Amino acid sequence: MDNATVLERLRGALPTAVENSSESRGELSIFVRRDAIVDVTRFLRDDPTLSYNFLENLCGVDYLGRTPRFEVVYHLLSHKNRHRICLKVGANEGEAVPTLTGLWATANWQEREAYDLMGIPFAGHPGLQRILLPDDWEGHPLRKDVPLGGEEVAFTFNEDQIYAHKPFAKE
């Protein structure tokens, strides 16, 4: 199985779904229209010659200052063909990406992680709650516009200043 065949078959089956594609170091990346991602992944999974049966990875990326700002990246693996492809979907702030939980159960937690850390909503997800951070957390810390946090490093010249504000625990 080579990249050109995959792209050709996908374009043949779903002509309007593919926006763009690129190839880097032998890996094919396909930019897919957001509302078509479920159809595309279902076709790639169920087509007997392609059979991308394994959703290896699902993650969010924040390209601050670009439109669309967020990207959801899917890596699919075909055990039969020993071939891997990458799908990408763009989304702006607040725009929901269709969920893949109906196709792969593993998408459930990975989408929750992307929602938790990036704030990308997934439409149709059965339980879109935070998965890593505490439930009462405010904001989505892996976004590029979130300050790195922590505190200033204490040296001898500024430790008094820092420790004056540090919330030390009482008995």
Next chain:
Amino acid sequence: MGLEEKAGDMGIVTTSLETVVNWGRTNAMWPLLFGLACCAIEMMGSQAANYDLSRFGMEINRASPRQADLIIVAGRVSRKMAPVVRRLYDQMSDPKWVIAMGDCASCAGVFNNYAIVQGVDEVVPVDVYVAGCPPRPEALIYGIMQLHEKVKRMRINGELRPLEKREKIYA
């Protein structure tokens, strides 16, 4: 051959109640079975045969905080774990002591970010800080010895006797 032969005719020993109580507390200070990260491996190492913490009456890690005197915070404390640490500390019966083992527990170490509590002293009051990433078992044992020195200075009403002029803080 027993101790009475070595001790000769010494039938009665006089000492202060404080000394006896503190002797008991230092020589059977049971730590809580509690490890958070890689420092816990060194903590286990210091309890195993090579370093053998049972020399100091600490071979039993109590799995219940109600039976523990000492909590060794071995590793980085995430914001999600912080309430758990505090709860364990609250469940321990008085008198109780805390050792912040390693750089992460002392001051968050390299993790100056949103996810890690910047020093466990924001959550529980710490008696001894042990530096190192992770500290070697010798360092942890030295920290425990320092804590023992502190406990020996405790008065019967719970106050801490100030160091006398020539007294060394040395195990």
